Amino acid sequence: MKKTKTNWLYSQIVKEHFLNPKNVLWDEKNYQADGKGMAGNPICGDVMMVCIKVDLKTQKIKDCKWRTYGCGAAIASTSMLSVMVTEKGGMTLKKALNLKPQEIIKRLGGLPVLKFHCSVLGQAALKEAINDYFKKQKRKK
Amino acid sequence: MKQIYLDYAATTYIDPGVLQKMLPYLTTAYGNASSLYSLGREAKTAIDMARKDVAKILGVLPQEIILTGSGTESANLAIYGIAKAYQDKGDHVIVSKIEHKAVLESAKRLEKEGFRVTYLDIDSQGIVNLNELKKALNKKTILVSIMYANNEIGTIQPIFEISKIITKFKKENLLPAFHSDACQAAGALSLKIKDLGVDFLTLNGSKIYGPKGSGCLYKNQNFKIEPLIVGGSQEMGLRAGTENPALIVGFSEALKLAEKLRKKENWRLRILRDYLIKKVLKTIPVSQLNGHPQKRLPHNINLSFAGIEGESLVLKLDQYGISVSTGSACTSTDLTPSHVLLALGLPEDLTHGSLRLTLGRKTTKEDLDYVLKILPPVVKKLRKMSAIRL
Numbered sequence A: 001m002k003k004t005k006t007n008w009l010y011s012q013i014v015k016e017h018f019l020n021p022k023n024v025l026w027d028e029k030n031y032q033a034d035g036k037g038m039a040g041n042p043i044c045g046d047v048m049m050v051c052i053k054v055d056l057k058t059q060k061i062k063d064c065k066w067r068t069y070g071c072g073a074a075i076a077s078t079s080m081l082s083v084m085v086t087e088k089g090g091m092t093l094k095k096a097l098n099l100k101p102q103e104i105i106k107r108l109g110g111l112p113v114l115k116f117h118c119s120v121l122g123q124a125a126l127k128e129a130i131n132d133y134f135k136k137q138k139r140k141k
Numbered sequence B: 001m002k003q004i005y006l007d008y009a010a011t012t013y014i015d016p017g018v019l020q021k022m023l024p025y026l027t028t029a030y031g032n033a034s035s036l037y038s039l040g041r042e043a044k045t046a047i048d049m050a051r052k053d054v055a056k057i058l059g060v061l062p063q064e065i066i067l068t069g070s071g072t073e074s075a076n077l078a079i080y081g082i083a084k085a086y087q088d089k090g091d092h093v094i095v096s097k098i099e100h101k102a103v104l105e106s107a108k109r110l111e112k113e114g115f116r117v118t119y120l121d122i123d124s125q126g127i128v129n130l131n132e133l134k135k136a137l138n139k140k141t142i143l144v145s146i147m148y149a150n151n152e153i154g155t156i157q158p159i160f161e162i163s164k165i166i167t168k169f170k171k172e173n174l175l176p177a178f179h180s181d182a183c184q185a186a187g188a189l190s191l192k193i194k195d196l197g198v199d200f201l202t203l204n205g206s207k208i209y210g211p212k213g214s215g216c217l218y219k220n221q222n223f224k225i226e227p228l229i230v231g232g233s234q235e236m237g238l239r240a241g242t243e244n245p246a247l248i249v250g251f252s253e254a255l256k257l258a259e260k261l262r263k264k265e266n267w268r269l270r271i272l273r274d275y276l277i278k279k280v281l282k283t284i285p286v287s288q289l290n291g292h293p294q295k296r297l298p299h300n301i302n303l304s305f306a307g308i309e310g311e312s313l314v315l316k317l318d319q320y321g322i323s324v325s326t327g328s329a330c331t332s333t334d335l336t337p338s339h340v341l342l343a344l345g346l347p348e349d350l351t352h353g354s355l356r357l358t359l360g361r362k363t364t365k366e367d368l369d370y371v372l373k374i375l376p377p378v379v380k381k382l383r384k385m386s387a388i389r390l
């Protein structure tokens, strides 16, 4: 079959994640997060909020939900991030803390250079969420 | 899927009748207007006629019309050309903060060369502060450039009032010259120079159902300018290079048609515009209209929705076949939000959440009803997934 050329602004994967974002936190009231993090600034046009649930025993991320204020690339980046940290039984917190924005960009099939910061912000929000989780654990002890 | 184009301020399609008039000059009538034989004379005649037609619409002399390759070129030629021609008379230029980049970047270039530039503020509805203009005018001022109507928020400036202020200031002197960028005004507002009181006027073809890459600069014959492009003696030595008769004919035919349809289209579009604005403000909470409610182009709508970002809104609407634009930073190449919306005093988040819809000849009420069906749930959904809570 002839490959149809798309005229979309970003890659096909970004498009899929933008139009059908995965793991959006639609219902915050009924969501018990173990850790919550925010990154970005409305003045710059990007704010991301990431929530995680952690398996106490394995220290792996069981669930990740998010909300993003931002452009198409920002929304797709957070969506992809949430997929990456929860797939294959969940990412360990240690690995998630060291997740590189480049890895998100790669999985998205690339982002325009100008939009690299979108993936950085998602990662920053995730880090905040993990650190929030650690803080809460400490308090429990 | 339905395709609804609501970005006529970005550019328009070429009117089919205009295209027909252009075609011979792209095919059989390919002569060079400087040649002496008939094929060349045919091109020259076409250009002369086009120039006359444009001049007639502006109510000026044909030799006062310089045909150019775009609105940007016309604005550059006016600003740079005047500054260079009169640099011995002064070094001060006044522009408004909401000019198109074609004007702003020309002014910035002059600044780099040692000219001083005053950037006039606007009020919260987008009208240039005339007191600031009065205060800024001085003996060294050689040029004032204020746009006729703004491309983002559609605000119409009181050009004649501004010209009176300048005329009163200059008394018997020639300077400062007054230039106005009328790219967005053509087809909507009167272009009669005597009603505007300007010395220079920039127009282009791409917004008036004519070809892109066409335009003109009106230059009052009492003024001189320094050309940007030198070479042959085309365009009275002010714009060298073999003329493009197809584009020139296309531009003048488009302008003639726009002028013919102006009153009727204005009437129709104004009703459509106000219908959409009213409905959107009523159905979408925390939304606002940017710019002036009345002193605005009949086809311009600029809205802001708190809590969401414009690029994602534009991309979502594109999925429904609706083509619109935004002043959000995320769509600009330098990640800064629209300078026009910022000059209005809008907080940054509302500049990011801006949406511009500009109507045109093919826009119908059905189109707008379709938008009214799609837009509110799209905004609602983006707000629901936004990290900012209203």
Ligand SMILES: Cc1ncc(COP(=O)(O)O)c(C=O)c1O
Pocket: B069, B070, B071, B072, B073, B075, B100, B102, B147, B149, B150, B151, B181, B182, B183, B184, B204, B205, B206, B213, B214, B215
């Ligand atoms: C107000 C205004 N001035 C100048 C221009 C530049 O015109 P062009 O694209 O023909 O260079 C435009 C259109 O982009 C415009 O809207």
